[in-house]
Amino acid sequence: MRLLLTACATTALVVAQPLTATAAEQGPVGGALMTAKPTVVATGATPPAVQASSYVVADLETGEVLAAKAPHAKLRPASTLKTLTALVLLPRLKKSDQVIGTDGDAQIIGSKVGVSPGLKYTVNLLFEGMFLASGNDAVHALCMHDEGGVDATIQRMNAKAKEIGALDTHVTDPTGLDADGQFSSAYDLALFAQSGLARPDFAKYASTKFTNFPMTSKGTYQVANQNKLLFKYDGALGVKTGYTTLARNTFIGAARRNGHTLVVTMMNAPHGITEDASNLLTWSFKNYDRLSPVGTLVKPAEPPKEASGPSDGKPQAAGALPPARRTAAPELHTVNSLFVSTPVWFWAAPPVLLLGLFLRRPRRRRH
Structure with missing residues (x-):
């Protein structure tokens, strides 16, 4: 029983995380034919x-x-x-x-x-x-x-x-x-x-x-x-x-x-x-x-808008870098949409609570 509950709790935590495509699934930049193969x-x-x-x-x-x-x-x-x-x-x-x-x-x-x-x-x-x-x-x-x-x-x-x-x-x-x-x-x-x-x-x-x-x-x-x-x-x-x-x-x-x-x-x-x-x-x-x-040829993504309002026009500080390119996340599969939009604790809490009901309390030591 302990093994079963532990597995349930672990599965809930893993499933609750957003599932995104890997780089390989996205394909090479610029299209599927843009590979590194010598052809x-x-x-x-x-x-x-x-x-x-x-x-x-x-x-x-x-x-x-x-x-x-x-x-x-x-x-x-x-x-x-x-x-x-x-x-x-x-x-x-x-x-x-x-x-x-x-x-x-x-x-x-x-x-x-x-x-x-x-x-x-x-x-x-x-x-x-x-x-x-x-x-x-x-x-x-x-x-x-x-x-x-x-x-x-x-x-x-x-x-x-x-x-x-x-x-x-x-x-x-x-x-x-x-x-x-x-x-x-x-x-x-x-x-x-x-x-x-x-x-x-x-x-x-x-x-x-x-x-x-x-x-x-x-x-x-x-x-x-x-x-x-x-x-x-x-x-x-x-x-x-x-x-x-x-x-x-x-x-x-x-x-x-x-x-x-x-x-x-x-x-x-x-x-x-x-x-x-x-x-x-x-x-x-x-x-x-x-x-x-x-x-x-891919187009550069628009830099993120600053929440603090318009720039004050001051020169960039030494060593400061421009904002990194934001890559749009691939669409998630429909089956994952519920998991992505639901907080982690929602899925993790029930197994954790049940765990306490089934675990045996340690016996009192006899003196």
């Missing part, structure tokens, strides 16, 4: 073969994914991650601010645009150095100019990724250099491009072909955008390239033709990334009316 998914026409291990082609205006290959495979992003860095820093920094270069900027490893200790740079110029030359020194200078420095930027980047639905992404270095635990996906890179190109400043930096950067002593030198799509593809909007030894070539490119704005993202490509991107974009534009969407 190409397209409907309506066969896309050209490309060498990248993972890619996504999507309409940035409708959010429709037109073709994909292992879109959720978690891979090293290299400097394409700088698009997420820009999404965090652009709304926080004033473009006309002056930043003085430091030894920390100049000594950073990887690609550099030429930030020198003691020289003054505008935030605007550092963003140009970040987008065009993929300057890790420019990224470091921008992060250090923001509240909390590099560590706070990393935290904000991870929070921003969750906010826009880029759940494959985890950041440990805002420059995109190979680092333990740092990864993203072709799907997430498309989300970064969609959010970024919706900002006029991001779009301007992404499509700028040339800029002039100050030399250490006197004069300037010309910096060209590393994204060759800008120079070779009609209607190109640029965005960002990347390369490291472990990540190999990574790429985000967008173009506008025939009233459509498309993005192509690629990861882990050995070579020929500009040609492959061009072929995917041309195929997508040519077959646009024949293609059926195989997935969608």
